[in-house]
Amino acid sequence: MTDLVIIGGGPAGMSAAISAYENGVKDILILERDDSLGGILRQCIHNGFGLHKFKEELTGPEYAHRYAKRVRELGIPVKLNTMVLEITEDKRVIATNSHDGIFEIQAKAIILAMGCRERAKGALNIGGSRPAGVYTAGTAQKLVNMKGYMPGKEIVILGSGDIGLIMARRMTLEGAHVKAVCELMPYSSGLARNIQQCLKDFDIPLRLSHTVVALHGGDRLTGVTIARVDESRRPIKETYEYVSCDTLLLSCGLIPENELVSGIGADISPVTSGSIVDQDRHTSAEGVFSCGNVLHVHDLVDYVSEEGEIAGKGAASYIQGTDVRNTDIKISVDGKIRYSVPQRITEKKDVTLYFRVSGVYKNVRVNIYGDDKLLISRKKQRVAPSEMETVKINRDMLDNISELSLKLEVVQ
Amino acid sequence: MYDIVIIGAGVVGGMIARELSFHKLGICLIEKENDVATGATKANSAIVHAGFDAKVGTLKARLNVRGSEMMEQIATDLGVRYKRNGSLVVGFNEEDETTLRSLLDRGNANGVKGLKLLTREETVALEPNIGKEVTCALHAPTGAIVCPYDLAVAAIGNAMDNGVELKCNFEAVKIESRGEYYAVKSENGEILAKYIINCAGAYSDGVAKMVGDDSFSVHPRRGEYVLLDKNCGGIVSHTVFVTPSKMGKGILVSPTVDGNLLLGPTAVDGEDKEDKAVCPEFFASIFGIAERSVYGIPKNKTITSFCGLRSVGSTGDFIINSPLPRYINVAGIESPGLSASPAIAEYVVQLLRDSGLNLERKESPVTKRRSMHYFRDADRKTKNKIIKENPAYGKIICRCEGVTEGEILDAIRINPRATDLDGVKRRTRAQMGRCQGGFCSPYILDLLSRELGIPYEKVTKNGGDSYIVIGKTKEEKL
CATH class of the missing domain: 3.50.50.60 (FAD/NAD(P)-binding domain)
Known part of the structure; x- marks a missing residue:
């Protein structure tokens, strides 16, 4: 039995592992199919990574190295050259590598961080x-x-x-x-x-x-x-x-590589091709979390790391039995906004919504309604599908509502 | 000096080579491409037809029905995936129903077992997703599906286990008759053999002309297909044909033995025997046509599209004859050629025997072959035993199809050996999944380069100049 199994040792998986560890879960195992941690960042030798996270311009391997180093410092076990073949509903992870053959691990919680593939x-x-x-x-x-x-x-x-x-x-x-x-x-x-x-x-x-x-x-x-x-x-x-x-x-285009999810029955969004998650990136399968490009395709790795942190913390609370479910708010979008992550909120706390629009729009307002009441209105000169947008929802906005709707409204 | 040279290493040449390899003969199989099974064998409907299509009394009819009867055992012996899934020919109106009735009669006359005309209700009971306008169907329970290149590779591998030599990149350009034997010449030298069997597919008329036989011609008929994701194969269990017309059997919808869904083929007569281009307009029409037969085919699940060339002979029937001593044509093998291939081999062996060739069976020829999929199909305990002996089977290279390094090395090391990316693909399914080799092709390049002892720049997609990389970075020549 392992407390937390993380599938994927790219930026999402590493960040999730560090975050879970720092939130009190020490029994973690990262399964990575390649021969080194870092995921796709290893081949991204150009710079421009880390502007948000570290306020400096790093190359992909440099960015990955900061996380890989931290994983090593914390002593989090990693199995490289290891491919997960199947996850079962009762959270057994079945994987293979040359050293162990085909083996099974029973996990208390699983974080999916497998990334995406190209069309x-x-x-x-x-x-x-x-x-x-x-x-x-x-x-x-x-x-x-x-x-x-x-x-x-x-x-x-x-x-x-x-x-x-x-x-x-x-x-x-x-x-x-x-x-x-x-x-x-x-x-x-x-x-x-x-x-x-x-x-x-x-x-x-x-x-x-x-x-x-x-x-x-x-x-x-x-x-x-x-x-x-x-x-x-x-x-x-x-x-x-x-x-x-x-x-x-x-x-x-990039497609979340979500084939493993079919074994556990987690709901998949037809828009993102990733799991449908709550504010902790908890999927509809109990104890299974998802983050990074397997959840929805990001444009900046900084956001991937941020999402890994959320999932790692969420998984830690779940494992420790301290997660709270005190509401169930659905988040809906109007089509001009293609999707938001998370798609639902189950705990009243500050939540950042990440969303993408479906076309290029100029002079618009992003309006967020709690049921029918306008909670937030942000003016944007230009929004485009290629750039992920964020908006922060405060805890106190979540009282007594059942739905948050995101709408893109053109300014006259 | 060989006893026999077989020209063309497709499924027909391969099956003949296998059958002959059980006898005390020196045999050489020559192929103009870099690998076996690269012509019509790699791009067709992958169907073992029941045998109701061909006209009564034709070679096509006889060899189809016989081949269909033989196929299951041969597939089992060779470890090739085969499934008797049955086929349905669907009709949309009374005219179609009349055609189906005549197909039923023809099938009965050809000796096809179990044919039955079904009402719409009966058809829906068999296939819930059958098209909404379908009014009737002909059910052929003996129809089956098989992987054609798997079959050809395995047959040729089995023949090689019995001593048959395979020469790829050996294109016959000239044939000289020298009394008691022939010399088959190519740019890479010549081969001497007492007998020639011409299985050269689209080029079989050209080979016949080299020995002075211009009694027939072969023209290519283009057939375009789309292959859908593995999660789509379950939409139908039977192979669903439409009522045939004079151009062929129309667009079929069929599961494959690997669980994908195959739609196609179109039928366009052409001249160019190398023109395997998919028409850009094809994509707009194929789904609409297929949707009439089977309801709910997902349009956004395409994995790949391709075009195959059927070798249509000028006589309307298979052309299997011996116009000259010690020379046999096996030409015009269009559909149902794959289905008939075991029976064609049997028939050709009989022709050779009749012509006086001394066919003495070996004491204990190898007749079976370990499946290329033996690892994949094993249970976990067996797999772990194999991985313990050879850790390469523990390492997944192709994540979409779950193909291990061990299986890829097998493809490169076991006869007939894969020497290019497509050869590895046909033998293992690596690069055949959703990402189409995006992730695994660089790893397979590594393995090919290492195993073949050639630099990266010399590894090809499918032989010739189909190089994957043109040189190292930072080189002057760019």
Whole structure:
């Protein structure tokens, strides 16, 4: 029996482990499938991490190192090269590695921190041939930054997610020619700062409302057909355009890697593809918590760490039997706001809501209603799907309400 | 000097090689690509047809029914995934029902067992998600599904266990008849053999011409498919066809032996035997068509899409003959070629025997093969025993499909050996899941590079120039 099993040793899992430990739970085990702690940060060698958390600009490995060091200092056990195969409803964790074989651990509580995966080529319905030379941006990042190999030299990137933007710059710095970044939507899905620093500063064209409709080439990619899309995001045949390239990188969205959750019956949000959680990141499965990109995809690792802390603290209270459930408030959104995390509040205390909008909106107010009463109204000049927003709800606002609704209202 | 050279290492060439390998013969199997099972064998509907489609009296009909009867035992012997899930051909109106009745009669005449015409109610009882407009269906309980490349790889592996030699990247470009034997020439040298069996698929007419036989031609018919996530396979248990037309069996909806859902194929006649491009417009139509047969197919669960080429012969039937001494055509093997493949092998062996070849069976040929999935299918206790002996089986490389390093090393080390990423994929399912190799392909690159003793830059996706990386970073040549 282990008090707390944490699945995933990336930024979310490490932060959750430290937080649980500091909140009194000492019997913790981190299971990590790779050969080192750090998760995807290990291959993110660019800087810009930690601005919120440490007020300095760190690279991914530096940011990860601060947490990995703390995990070691606290003596929290970690099993590396260990893949969790299944979690059962009674919180048995079944995992495998070369040393122990397939083994089981009975946990009092579990924190899910498995991260996310990139949307793959197959899911994008791209026509044409099936040559070598098509990679997700993250795979290319691993090849370049960790293996030291170049996937190609004439690059087209589909999707303007942050990894794609980072890789546009990275490939350019390594001597490749990035010919275009095509984005299906009329706006970028990456952070504004990345558009500036990774594309504009290097004169890489961003082609909004464009997609790749076909791949060309026999053995290796020789080019792609790109096209403008109409308002319903369907390619317009008259705008088909051939672009020669030997490499297509895909940065078309991230999907929480939640397959393990099917074994425990936790409710999954169709919007985030992550679990539905309360303010402590407690899922609907008793004693199972979730944080980081497996819960919802973040743009900043600083928020991931913050969420790990919340989940770690929440799991500690649960294990110690000190968690309080004195209300049940549903949090709803209006569609312009796509989702919020958490989706429900079960304990009256100060809670920060993290949310994303569904499109680019200017001059809006984020209004938060407790049942029908306006509690908070925040003016925003611009909101975009790529930037996560937060709003803090004070404990005293939660008295005598059954629902919090988040609404985005355009200022006249 | 070999007794026999088989040209083409698809499922047909593979099954023939296996059957012949039980005999005291020197056999070479040649393949123009970097791996076996890379033509029509890797991209088809993965169905073992019951046998009601082909016209009565044709080779197609006879070999289909016989092949379907043989398949389960062969799949068991070779450790290949096979499931007799039954098939349904659905109709939407009275005209379809008439066609289904004639299919029923044809199936009975072909010797297909258990065929039955069902009402809508009976169909819904079998398949609750059947399309709302479906009015009737032909039920064929002997229809089955199998993994075609798994079958070909296993058959060829079994043949190699019996001494058959496999030469990949060996494309026949010229054949010389030198009296008592043939010389099959390629850019990589020549092979001498007394007998030639032409199983060259889309290129079998070209091979026939090399020996002076221009009695037939083969043209490619494109078939596009989409494959959906493993959590979609349960939407139907049967293979669901629509009532056929002259272009083929129409768009089917079928679970695969691995639990995915397969939709397709389209049918477009073409000229180019290498054109396996998926038409960008395909995606807009496929779901609408499939939705008519089966209700509630999720559109956002696509894992991959691909195009296969059927080898359509000019005679309308399988072309299995011997126009010259010691030379056999096995051509025009379109659907139901996979289903018929065990029976085709049996038939070709008979043709050879009839032509006077001395076929003496080995005393104890290897007829069975350990399944490539033996680890995956084992219980936990057995798995732990295997991991203890070889820790590589404890380490998961492909997280989506749960494939271990041990299984990937098996694919690279066991005949016929995988030497590229797609070869590993076909043998193990690594890279075949939701992330399509996003996470695991760099690890598999490592293993291929190490095992084959070649640098990273030389590892390919599927042979030829399909390189994954072009060189190290910081190199001048960029």
